[in-house]
Structure formats: structure tokens, C-alpha cells
Amino acid sequence: MTQPQTPRPAAPTAPAQPSEPSVPSVLFVCVHNAGRSQMAAAFLTSLAGGRVQVRSAGSEPAEAVNPAVVRAMTEAGIDISHEVPKVLTTEAVQASEVVITMGCGDTCPFFPGKRYLDWELPDPAGGGVDAVRPIRDEIEQRIRGLLAELDIPVHA
Numbered sequence: 001m002t003q004p005q006t007p008r009p010a011a012p013t014a015p016a017q018p019s020e021p022s023v024p025s026v027l028f029v030c031v032h033n034a035g036r037s038q039m040a041a042a043f044l045t046s047l048a049g050g051r052v053q054v055r056s057a058g059s060e061p062a063e064a065v066n067p068a069v070v071r072a073m074t075e076a077g078i079d080i081s082h083e084v085p086k087v088l089t090t091e092a093v094q095a096s097e098v099v100i101t102m103g104c105g106d107t108c109p110f111f112p113g114k115r116y117l118d119w120e121l122p123d124p125a126g127g128g129v130d131a132v133r134p135i136r137d138e139i140e141q142r143i144r145g146l147l148a149e150l151d152i153p154v155h156a
Contacts, residue, residue: 023051023052023053024052024053024097024098024150024152025052025053025054025055025095025096025097025098026044026052026053026054026055026096026097026098026099026100026146027055027056027057027092027093027095027096027098027099027100028040028041028044028054028055028056028057028100028102029056029057029058029059029088029099029100029101029102029108030058030101030102030103030123031058031059031060031103031123032058032060032061032062032085032125033056033057033058033061033062033085033086033087033088034058034061034062034064034065034066034069034085034125035065035066035069035123035124035125035132035135036102036103036119036121036123036124036135036139037056037057037058037102038056038065038066038069038073038080038083038085039069039072039073039080039135039136039139040056040100040102040119040139040142040143041054041055041056042073042078042080042083043078043139043140043143044143044146044147046078046155047143047144047147047154047155048147048152048154048155049155050155051152051155052147052150052152053096055092055095055096056086057086057087057088057089057092058085058086058087058088059088059108061085061086061087061088062085063085064084064085065080065081065083065084065085066124066125066132068124068127068128068129068131068132069124069132069136071129071132072129072132072133072136073136075129075133076136076140088108090109093108093109093111093114094111096114097114097115098114098115098116098117098146099114099115099116099117100116100117100118100119100146101116101117101118101119102118102119102120102121103120103121103123119139119142121135121138121139122135
């Protein structure tokens with residue numbers, strides 16, 4: 001007859017490692033991805049200091065970023081001359097926690113569980129740098145507000 005076995009004590013487990021804080025992801029969408037969404041993405045990238053995953057796209061992307069927008073952002077100390085308008089994909093929306101639209105209307109896919117914001121801003125298309133500056137400045141203020149909402153300090 002065999003003896004009943006005494007249960008062994010469980011092996012010690014490693015102490016729980018603090019999980020790395022999740023990095024929020026934000027997608028900016030406008031029709032051409034040549035102005036407003038490019039400025040917003042550039043400001044968020046710059047001011048968040050790598051603490052936010054940033055995307056931008058357009059429902060009907062232009063061939064190039066608006067030159068007046070590039071110039072206005074250069075004046076603000078941010079070079080977006082290398083940026084290229086990108087097409088809005090379902091995957092980009094699915095991969096983002098916050099989706100900020102800027103005049104794309106119904107063309108942006110909707111997924112439950114995402115936070116959607118609509119920033120009504122004038123379209124800088126066809127305007128010179130003088131017309132772009134106030135839009136740029138408004139976008140910067142909204143980005144600073146978004147960072148505060150996300151509890152992410154502004155990167156100096």
C-alpha cells in the first residue's frame with residue numbers, strides 16, 4: 001500500500017514587476033492630411049517627448065504637406081518638411097485610443113471603446129503663412145490641453 005503524498009509547498013513566485021505605464025496612442029485625421037492633422041501630430045510629438053504614440057492620416061490625402069504649413073511650423077521651431085500625407089486606414093483607427101477629427105466628417109471609421117474628439121478648425125488649404133499662423137497657434141493650445149487631460153507633462 002502506498003503512502004499518501006504530502007502536498008509540497010508552492011514554489012516561491014518572483015515579486016511582481018511594476019508594469020510599464022502604457023503609452024497612449026492618438027490619431028489625428030483631416031481630409032488631406034496636409035495641414036491641420038500634420039501640425040497637430042508634430043506638436044504632440046514634440047511636446048509629449050515620446051510619451052504618446054502619434055499618428056496622422058487623411059480620408060483623401062494630398063500629394064504633399066501644404067508649404068505654408070511647413071513654413072508656419074518651422075517658425076514654431078518644428079520641421080515637418082519631411083512629412084508625407086498618409087491615407088486613413090481602419091487599422092490606424094483600431095490602433096489608436098484617441099481619434100481627433102478635423103473636418104473629415106463621416107469618413108472616419110467608428111469603433112466602440114475609442115475616444116473621439118472633433119476639433120473644428122479652419123482649413124489652411126489655399127491660405128498663405130499669415131492665414132496658417134492662427135490655426136497653428138490654436139492647435140498648439142489644444143495639444144497642450146490634451147496633454148493635461150492625458151496627465152502627461154509638457155516636454156521642454
